[in-house]
Amino acid sequence: MQKTKRARKGRLWSLAFSVPELTILIMLIAGGYLVMGVFSRVEGTQVLSPSAMWLIIVGSFLISTAVAVLAVIGGIGGGVIFTPIMLGFTHMDSLIIRATGLVVAMFSGLISSGPFMKTQLANLKVVFYCGVPITIGALVGSVSAIYLHDALGAVGDGIVRLSLGILMLVVAYFLFTGGGKTEYPEPKHIDPLSVKLRLNGSYWEASLGKMVDYQMVRALSGGILFVLLGFMGGFFGLGGGAFLTATLNLVMAAPIKIAAACSGVLLAISNATAIWTYITYGALIAIFAAPWMLGQVVGGILGAHLLIRIRAGFVRKILILILLASSFKLIVRGVEGAFGIQIPIL
């Protein structure tokens, strides 16, 4: 017991020295929040007191850090946790939630791009090939979200909640079954387009202690699917990392580690396209989104460096429960909003 404690303490110390920028960032955030609490000149309103506002900021940062760690271990984007919960359980405007959801979905992916590129787990050819369709889909999806919100108002919000609730059931199913993912897929037939695009590579597999070569397939079907996945991410304000990983692994035959790393980088690129529509429209309230962004950066680095050894199975069970609860609530609120039916539950 004491050995484990000492080992964990040792890992934390080594992380503090090996990633000094993370240590500095955490100290700056802690110092900043302390100054905000002590010297705050924010005035209270009928809705919130100054201390409640400070608690919202600090609480958001802490929850976001935990969400990022959970998302990294569970192999899904943080937006899949944030957006459904906020849409299901709060009364905030759905565009504000979706804009902040994109921040939550993308920043852990953005910050992990550096380490993933260095270790070659993210394949630049795959990222740039899938990057074009996913960014186009994301841009169209985000603009469609604004149009729907503008044209249908509360009914549009109901439709979004209802369809997101159904989508979350699919994600929960994927997490439950594991999506039939295979660690090292061995494709039987390689299509000419994949050969022409040279969608292959090799990476260092630490668990085997050797280099692993891989060849990806079905470049065309993968590309088409990425347009749809980009649209979904931009429209709902969530990354859908579980779907990206599944497409790369099951359809295009990327090894699971390559699929997970490429999905993180692609998630960041597609959301970096979609979010500008929300920013320029005014749907991203910076003061509310900032602690969520900072939590994702800190949690993303922490999750990637420290928690690799934690059992993913346990975290997945927690995620499935969260997704089922929020999808149930989303469907109820979606039916209420879209069809004007009052369901007396919760």
Add this chain to the structure above:
Amino acid sequence: MKQERPKPPLAALMYGEIVYWGVLLGSLLAIIGSVLAFLGDNYVPVSYWLSSIWQGESIYQTWEGATGSLPMGHWYLSHLTTGDGLTALGISLGVFSVVPAIFLSAAVLFREGERLYGSLALAGGIVVMMGVLGLAPMP
């Protein structure tokens, strides 16, 4: 015999490093902006932002009560000395880091003779830039 790990391609390294440090710089600005916002130097008061969204007011009502209309653009660029303006810049800078990363990566790919992937990177970068510049038609 121990296998040697190959070095990552320069274009990949460049992409990863630019995004990583861009996000960290954006985070720094977001922290400073948030502190300034709580110390009272703001475009729109923090109490108004948080109370309005906490009550469930729509994005139109929130902006209408704050400035009269939706911003429809990069409003923070003309309010960089305020807390909320600087915070928005920090978030935007973190997101924007993808743009120079893609274009510089594309340049390296072209220099190395990888025309196909250089062109794909360029195309992806152009789509992201369309989002940044707000070129998609809005209602």
